[in-house]
Amino acid sequence: AQRVTQPEKLLSVFKGAPVELKCNYSYSGSPELFWYVQYSRQRLQLLLRHISRESIKGFTADLNKGETSFHLKKPFAQEEDSAMYYCALSLYNFNKFYFGSGTKLNVKP
Amino acid sequence: DAGVTQSPTHLIKTRGQQVTLRCSPKSGHDTVSWYQQALGQGPQFIFQYYEEEERQRGNFPDRFSGHQFPNYSSELNVNALLLGDSALYLCASSLRGRGGTTEAFFGQGTRLTVV
Numbered sequence: 001a002q003r004v005t006q007p008e009k010l011l012s013v014f015k016g017a018p019v020e021l022k023c024n025y026s027y028s029g030s031p032e033l034f035w036y037v038q039y040s041r042q043r044l045q046l047l048l049r050h051i052s053r054e055s056i057k058g059f060t061a062d063l064n065k066g067e068t069s070f071h072l073k074k075p076f077a078q079e080e081d082s083a084m085y086y087c088a089l090s091l092y093n094f095n096k097f098y099f100g101s102g103t104k105l106n107v108k109p
Numbered sequence: 110d111a112g113v114t115q116s117p118t119h120l121i122k123t124r125g126q127q128v129t130l131r132c133s134p135k136s137g138h139d140t141v142s143w144y145q146q147a148l149g150q151g152p153q154f155i156f157q158y159y160e161e162e163e164r165q166r167g168n169f170p171d172r173f174s175g176h177q178f179p180n181y182s183s184e185l186n187v188n189a190l191l192l193g194d195s196a197l198y199l200c201a202s203s204l205r206g207r208g209g210t211t212e213a214f215f216g217q218g219t220r221l222t223v224v
């Protein structure tokens with residue numbers, strides 16, 4: 001069965017520190033992996049999609065099929081990065097997402 | 110473009126009652142998916158509608174049903190409400206095409222409380 005695990009419920013870092021939000025998945029095939037972000041009082045929105053291999057707002061994520069991981073990284077955290085981050089897996093494009101339980105990132109001044 | 114809109118924003122119902130939640134997709138989108146997000150959890154897929162038919166379904170009982178209208182808007186119905194149905198219900202819309210499905214956009218959600 002497909003499963004997405006985000007081991008950290010809360011991650012607190014100081015502004016300017018590196019950030020890594022962990023995501024592991026279980027699926028025997030070739031899934032698509034995504035990171036969604038939810039800022040305070042805003043709706044869930046797409047941050048990154050692994051196949052696009054983009055850097056959005058300084059965040060990057062690399063799909064490691066050997067370790068079945070898709071960790072989200074940013075070298076220098078900013079206060080405006082404080083939000084809830086969800087890792088998600090889809091078996092086909094944007095259909096039927098499997099979400100992790102989310103990690104709350106708190107960037108302290 | 111207002112994006113994905115959901116109504117109502119909040120709702121309180123009693124156990125055993127029935128509820129209908131509504132979703133208008135982003136302009137130009139033809140596919141609507143529904144998710145249930147319990148407190149402290151990530152969203153869980155309920156089902157997806159395309160061309161007015163349920164195309165995919167998650168692990169939810171038959172008490173959860175839906176509908177899609179010709180204008181692509183959608184409803185989620187839940188019968189015989191249980192306390193455990195209390196959650197944030199999210200709607201996501203996207204556009205299906207030959208090359209695959211476009212980015213899914215989420216609504217703000219409907220907060221359902223069952224008492």
